[in-house]
Each structure stands twice: as C-alpha cells, then as structure tokens.
Amino acid sequence: MVKITFIDTAGTARTVEGEVGSTVMETAIKNGVPGIEAECGGACACSTCHVYIEEAWREKVGEPAPMEEDMLDFAFEVKPSSRLSCQIKVTENLDGLTVRTPERQA
Amino acid sequence: MSEPIKTDVVIIGAGPVGLFAVFELGLLDMKCHLIDILDKIGGQCAELYPEKPIYDIPGVPYTSAQGLVDALLLQIKNFNAQFHLSEMVEKVEKIGDPLFRITTDQGKVFECKVLVIAAGGGSFQPKRPPIPGIEPYEGNTVHYAVRKMENFRDKRILIVGGGDSALDWTLNLQPLAKKLTLCHRRSEFRAAPASVGKMMALVDEGKVDLVVGQVTGLTGADGKLEKATIKKNDGAMADVACDAMLPFFGLTMKLGPVADWGFELKNNEYIPVDTEAFETSVPGIFAIGDINWYPGKLKLILSGFHEGALMAQKAYHYIYPDKRLVFQYTTSSTSLQRKLGVAPVPR
Numbered sequence: 001m002v003k004i005t006f007i008d009t010a011g012t013a014r015t016v017e018g019e020v021g022s023t024v025m026e027t028a029i030k031n032g033v034p035g036i037e038a039e040c041g042g043a044c045a046c047s048t049c050h051v052y053i054e055e056a057w058r059e060k061v062g063e064p065a066p067m068e069e070d071m072l073d074f075a076f077e078v079k080p081s082s083r084l085s086c087q088i089k090v091t092e093n094l095d096g097l098t099v100r101t102p103e104r105q106a
Numbered sequence: 107m108s109e110p111i112k113t114d115v116v117i118i119g120a121g122p123v124g125l126f127a128v129f130e131l132g133l134l135d136m137k138c139h140l141i142d143i144l145d146k147i148g149g150q151c152a153e154l155y156p157e158k159p160i161y162d163i164p165g166v167p168y169t170s171a172q173g174l175v176d177a178l179l180l181q182i183k184n185f186n187a188q189f190h191l192s193e194m195v196e197k198v199e200k201i202g203d204p205l206f207r208i209t210t211d212q213g214k215v216f217e218c219k220v221l222v223i224a225a226g227g228g229s230f231q232p233k234r235p236p237i238p239g240i241e242p243y244e245g246n247t248v249h250y251a252v253r254k255m256e257n258f259r260d261k262r263i264l265i266v267g268g269g270d271s272a273l274d275w276t277l278n279l280q281p282l283a284k285k286l287t288l289c290h291r292r293s294e295f296r297a298a299p300a301s302v303g304k305m306m307a308l309v310d311e312g313k314v315d316l317v318v319g320q321v322t323g324l325t326g327a328d329g330k331l332e333k334a335t336i337k338k339n340d341g342a343m344a345d346v347a348c349d350a351m352l353p354f355f356g357l358t359m360k361l362g363p364v365a366d367w368g369f370e371l372k373n374n375e376y377i378p379v380d381t382e383a384f385e386t387s388v389p390g391i392f393a394i395g396d397i398n399w400y401p402g403k404l405k406l407i408l409s410g411f412h413e414g415a416l417m418a419q420k421a422y423h424y425i426y427p428d429k430r431l432v433f434q435y436t437t438s439s440t441s442l443q444r445k446l447g448v449a450p451v452p453r
Contacts, residue, residue, distance in 0.1 A: 039227070039359060043155040048358070070296035073268050074356040076236045078291050078320065104236045106358040 002095035006033045006051075009103045018090040024099065025049040025086035035101030042086040044068060047075035048106050049085040051099040061088055061097070077102055110215040113139045113188075114425045116208050117222045118195050121149020123395030123410030124224035125178040130418035132185030133442055136220070136425050140187055141210060143194045143229040143362075148175035150226055153357065164408055174407075184447040190214060194229055198367050204390025204424055220421045223377060223386075223393040224410070227359035235266070235353050237321055246329030248351045252279070260284045264334050264346055266321055267354035273297035275352060276305050280314055287315040287346050289336055317344060324351070364397070372399040383420035384413040390424055392417045 001017040004027055008014075018027035028036040028049070037048035044067055053061050058081055064072060068087045072078050085099065115131055117124045120142035128138045146152050151160075151171035160169050169177065190210065197209040198221065208216040232250035234240065240248060252258070252275055259282045265272050268290040274297075280286045288305065295302045308314040319338035325345075326332040333347045361375060369377045369386055376399035377386055384400075385392050394417055395410035403409070422431050436442045443449070 040150075040154045043158045045155040045158065046358075047356075066294075069292070069294065070269075073291065073296060074233065076320075076355075106233050 005098040024088040037105045050075040054098040110217045115220045116218040119224035127414035128182045128187045226396045228361035230357040233355040247331035261349040264348040264351045268295040271354040273301040
C-alpha cells in the first residue's frame with residue numbers, strides 16, 4: 001500500500017491508501033474521495049477524473065500519452081500538470097503522491 | 107402536433123439494457139419503439155468505449171462494447187423494433203390507465219400502454235465550458251451545435267476545441283463567416299489529419315485565425331456576445347471580437363428531463379422501483395438498468411438484462427389484460443422459436 005493525497009479546491013487534503021497496480025482514479029473512487037467522477041469507469045474515454053499533479057511529483061508521474069492528451073481536450077482549465085488519474089498506475093515509487101482535484105470535472 | 111405513433115411499448119434509451127428489453131418483450135408479442143438522444147444505437151457502450159473490453163457478460167468470456175451491441179441487435183433482429191435516434195424525450199403524460207403520451211424534442215408523439223425507462227446515466231448532452239457568466243449567452247450567441255449554417259453568415263465566429271466537430275465546423279463555416287477564429291488548448295489536434303491539414307492551409311492563407319489557449323471570460327450584454335478573452339499558453343491574454351461562439355468539448359451524461367417527470371428520485375439521480383417487476387411508483391412505467399434503484403442494486407449490464415426479463419412479464423398484463431401468460435423456454439417452445447425466426451429444433 002502507498003499513500004496518496006488528494007487536495008480539493010477548498011484546500012482540504014485527504015490521504016488514502018492505494019494498492020500497487022491499481023490506478024490513482026480507482027484509489028479515489030474506492031475511498032470516496034470527492035472531486036473525481038470517472039464517468040467512463042477508467043477507459044480513458046472521458047475526462048472526468050482530471051487532476052493536477054503537484055510540481056514535486058510531475059517527473060515521477062510522467063507525461064500523458066497521446067490518447068490521454070486527446071481526452072484532456074475535453075477537460076476544463078487544463079494546465080501543464082494536468083493528468084487523467086485513471087491513466088496513472090500506482091507504484092511503490094509514488095508513495096506520498098499528492099494531486100489536486102479541479103473545481104469542476106464536466 | 108403530429109399524428110401520434112401508437113405502439114405497445116416505448117423504451118427510452120437504446121443501450122444494451124434497452125435492446126435486450128426488446129427481446130424479452132418481443133418473445134411475449136409486444137412491439138417496441140426506442141428513443142435515444144445519441145445518433146447511434148448502443149448507449150454508453152457505443153458512445154464512450156466501443157473498443158473497450160467487457161468480461162462479465164454470462165457465457166461471453168470476452169466481448170468489446172460495440173461487439174455486445176452488435177450481438178444484441180442480431181438477437182433482436184426478428185422483432186422489428188423501431189429506432190428514433192438523435193431525439194430526446196421531453197414530456198411524459200399519463201392519459202389513461204395505463205396509457206402514456208410521450209413527446210420528443212423533435213415534436214414526435216407516441217402513445218403507449220407501457221413505458222420503459224432504460225436511460226442509463228441519463229442523456230448525453232454537450233459539455234458546457236466553466237466560463238464564468240456563460241449562461242445568458244447560451245442559446246443566443248453561444249451554441250453547442252449548428253442547426254442552421256445560414257444563421258452564422260457574415261458573423262464573426264469563435265470555435266473552441268480540437269476534435270472533429272470543431273474542425274468540421276471550422277471548415278464548413280469559414281466560407282460564410284465574416285471572420286473565423288479557432289481556439290484550442292494545444293497545437294496538436296485530435297481531429298482527422300485531413301481536416302487539420304485543410305484548416306492549417308486556411309490559416310496560412312489568412313482565412314482562419316488560430317489561437318492556442320483557453321477561453322477564460324466573455325464580454326457582452328443581453329445575451330449578445332462581443333468578445334471572448336483567451337489565456338494563451340504563454341500566459342498572455344488576448345481578446346477575440348466575436349458575435350458567436352461554438353464550444354465543442356464532447357458529451358457528458360445528465361439526468362435531463364427525467365428529473366421533471368414526477369418520480370421521487372433516490373439521491374436526485376435514480377428512479378426507485380420494486381424488485382418484482384422493476385416498476386416505478388406509476389403503474390405502467392418501468393425503469394431498468396443503471397437508471398433505477400432498489401435495495402442491493404448493482405450497476406451491471408447483466409442486472410439490467412434480468413430486470414428487463416421480469417419487467418416484460420408484468421408489462422404483458424397491461425398490453426394483454428385478458429390473456430393468460432404461459433411461461434416458456436426458447437430451447438423447447440416452437441412458438442417462441444417461430445417468433446425468433448429460427449427453425450424449430452427436431453426432437
């Protein structure tokens with residue numbers, strides 16, 4: 001298990017445990033973290049699990065793949081740190097990961 | 107008002123659960139019309155993830171979502187269900203006991219004894235960009251679809267997005283626009299490469315302005331747009347004067363008009379039903395699939411199939427109040443096999 005922290009727009013931080021091999025989106029849904037909708041269930045077919053990766057973690061998390069970039073076009077207020085959380089696999093390497101949820105998903 | 111289409115059953119939603127309901131109703135001699143807001147059959151399976159795998163259909167270890175839709179269409183082929191696509195049911199009125207009048211946003215009217223709501227997560231509607239103060243412009247000078255191209259003649263148009271809709275309308279509207287600006291958040295486009303090439307050529311000829319960035323604000327009065335403010339990727343702000351804006355950010359699911367049909371919704375989202383026939387609080391109106399709620403509800407396609415089968419048993423008594431329903435199996439019943447159009451298996 002690794003720890004992942006989600007911070008909402010009000011600044012409230014929620015730290016939950018994620019299973020290695022699952023995704024950051026699944027970790028949020030399993031733990032009832034608000035601000036992540038995941039309308040398509042993790043198929044990289046919508047953009048409602050949009051998160052901003054905290055600066056310190058961007059290199060470790062990496063850049064979105066082209067298909068994910070295409071889906072990010074449907075998200076709002078996309079920033080260079082934007083990712084779809086269903087496309088981020090939880091690894092030991094990401095223990096302590098912090099992401100921010102956007103004001104609105106869709 | 108147009109002449110009503112009279113049928114046994116109207117099904118709202120042409121996703122997998124609505125399609126299998128046609129099968130169960132068809133075996134019991136009930137004719138169906140299906141209405142769906144999408145321009146294609148298959149609901150979420152076809153719209154959101156046609157190529158994605160599904161592993162939990164009993165007896166089907168693997169299928170793609172589109173594969174499931176295609177297989178269901180084959181399974182119900184003999185029942186001649188009628189599809190009304192790109193239409194949204196706006197109004198449901200109870201005019202008999204039970205008899206319902208259903209009106210769509212295209213003005214089509216249906217009369218049916220049984221209404222089945224299989225609308226999944228609701229209706230797919232265009233996503234609204236979270237631009238502060240966009241509401242008064244919507245429907246006036248901000249449009250999420252182009253109904254009549256002529257309405258845009260000699261206008262200064264701002265199109266937002268990078269997919270096929272954004273690019274297609276850029277190419278189609280450019281010849282009649284006074285000025286056309288395309289705004290997209292990055293310089294790569296996911297639209298078809300041929301369209302992107304044509305758009306780029308228009309940019310080179312000075313016929314289309316391309317701005318890379320995101321719209322952050324709108325200026326105007328009384329629903330009339332004057333300009334949009336765009337934050338470019340380098341942080342600089344730019345104003346684009348425009349009379350109309352067309353944002354294309356794809357679709358999202360909203361419950362839509364279902365919320366206004368008088369059901370006491372569970373969590374403002376789901377229609378409560380009984381678990382005997384998946385009937386709502388209104389006799390003759392059933393809700394099956396992801397849109398319903400009952401204790402223990404699971405949002406699985408297979409649950410929706412089960413719900414459809416039980417629904418059909420009760421629906422039969424509304425359509426044929428004087429007939430006795432004899433339960434039969436497709437494996438052994440020659441009459442069911444005739445309805446399915448398969449040759450009876452010799453025994």
